[in-house]
Amino acid sequence: MRIEGVGEPPAAPSLPPMEIIQAFSKKEETYQASRLQFSYRKTIRIQEFGPDGRPAGEYLATYEEVRSPDGKIYQKAIAAPRSSLEYLSFEPEDAERLTRLPAYPVTASQLSKYDVKYLNTEKVDEIDCYIFQVSPRTLERQRPMFDGVIWVDQKYLEVVKTYGKWITDLGAVAPPTLPFDMFETYRENVEGKYWFPDYARADAMYKIKDREIPIRAIIKWTDFKPLSPVAVPATPNSPPTAPSTTAPVAAPPPKPQR
DSSP, X not given: OOOSSOOOOSSOXXXXXXXXXXXXXXXXXXXXXXXXXXXXXXXXXXXXXXXXXXXXXXXXXXXXXXXXXXXXXXXXXXXXXXXXXSSOOOOHHHHHHTXXXXXXXXXXXXXXXXXXXXXXXXXXTTEEEEEEEEEEXXXXXXXXXXXXXXXXXXXXXXXEEEEEEEEETTEEOOOTTXXXXXXXXXXXXXXXXXXXXXXXXXXXXXXXXXXXXXXXXXXXXXXXXXXXXXXOOOOTTOOOOOOOOSOOOOOOOXXXXX
16 A cells, blocks of 8 residues: 655654564554453444435444353344445445454564555554554455554654454455445554554445445443452362562553553
8 A cells, every 4th residue: 555645754763664663563562462451341333324425324333342250252242233325335244344354464473474564654543653664465265454654652652543454365354244344443442451442433435326335333442440360169088389588579650551
């Protein structure tokens, strides 16, 4: 994907680009694993816009990620989906598929599959960021690859925003009934140490006969909470565990919220 409107970098970043890339890709790996240990509420909103540019119809669905007593993670609907859309027609499953794309594009284990190029610097919500363009080196049929741009916090070397699409050798990945593939996604700092996606938006046009209807998808993730540990049943006749004699290690102070 070619990025328009981003000029040549005025100067090299303060750190070698490869050092920045290796640092944030390692953190992406950590955040990807950590996010699996959190529950959250997910809201999917799909809107149609009228000629005046205002929302004319809306689909809304809310789910919650929870853990069952046997340790399995599943998604629970908070309420039945509601819709006042006039033109778009799709199943709730198609809307929910919009949220299944990978949350972390360039992890350390996937880094070798991408070309990552430093572009420039820019502020994102008052955070000074490096901008990198990400392109897959090869395309696969079964594993979508990210094609787009990422914004990396200059101070902490963490990804705070992404913009792009996921593609295979067949093209962009999107539900068959919803033409959304380019998503702008922002991250939220959770517990002072993790960056999780909390807002994603995609705009598109829905064609009907001789008209084009502007449409938008907005996905929000809120109420992040650590999942309760799975209770492990005691083994009959097993001896009690001896108390630890090791002194506890003080945890480092949390990083300030931004």
